[in-house]
Amino acid sequence: MTPQEIADTIGKAAADRDLAARKLGMQLIAMGPGRCVLQMTVQPDMVNSHGTCHGGMIFTLADSAFGYACNSFNRNAVAQQCDITFLKPVAVGTLLTATAELRETAGRSSVYDMTVRDAAGDTVALFRGLSREVSGATIPNLGG
Incomplete structure (x- = not known):
């Protein structure tokens, strides 16, 4: 399988297994090696x-995109550290898009940046995560 095919397969499996994301109405838009786009x-x-979107919901969207992206190589990875900066309030009914992108890898650790934007393309939050690869494959016998 190509790296893109592996990432697509991981994305589909993650979306099927991720009950929290499904409960919150998240939708997988795109996957790639070290990359993911989710919407909610x-x-x-x-x-x-305050009547605006709870920061924990925005964090969860960004964290989910992070999780999908850091497992996209079919190597089990978990969050080791994350931080988020909220830039503007978000109203009910707003479509949010979280884009996760791999920045750097050193050994079993990788740094990812997630940008959360509203439908107008304005950045509402920036999230940085450090992942750590652990033993095993996300989907055994898939490759990667």
Whole structure:
């Protein structure tokens, strides 16, 4: 299998297995080696006391894109450290898109950047994650 075929297969399997993402209405838009794009529309039950999207929901979208991307090579990887910067409030009904991109790899650790944008293309949050490869394959006997 090509690296793109492996990433596509991992993305489909992740979307099927990720019950939290499914519960929040996340949709897989694109996968690639070290890359993922997920979307989610902010629902009324996702708001905080200010009436805007709860930061934890935005974090979860970015973290999910991170998880899909860092497992896209069919090597089990987990989050070791993450941080997020919220840049603007998000209203109910807003379609959010999280794009995850691999920046650097050193041994079993990799740095990924996730950008969360609204439908107008404005950046609402920036998320950086450090992944750590652990033993095993995401999907045994797939390759990668």
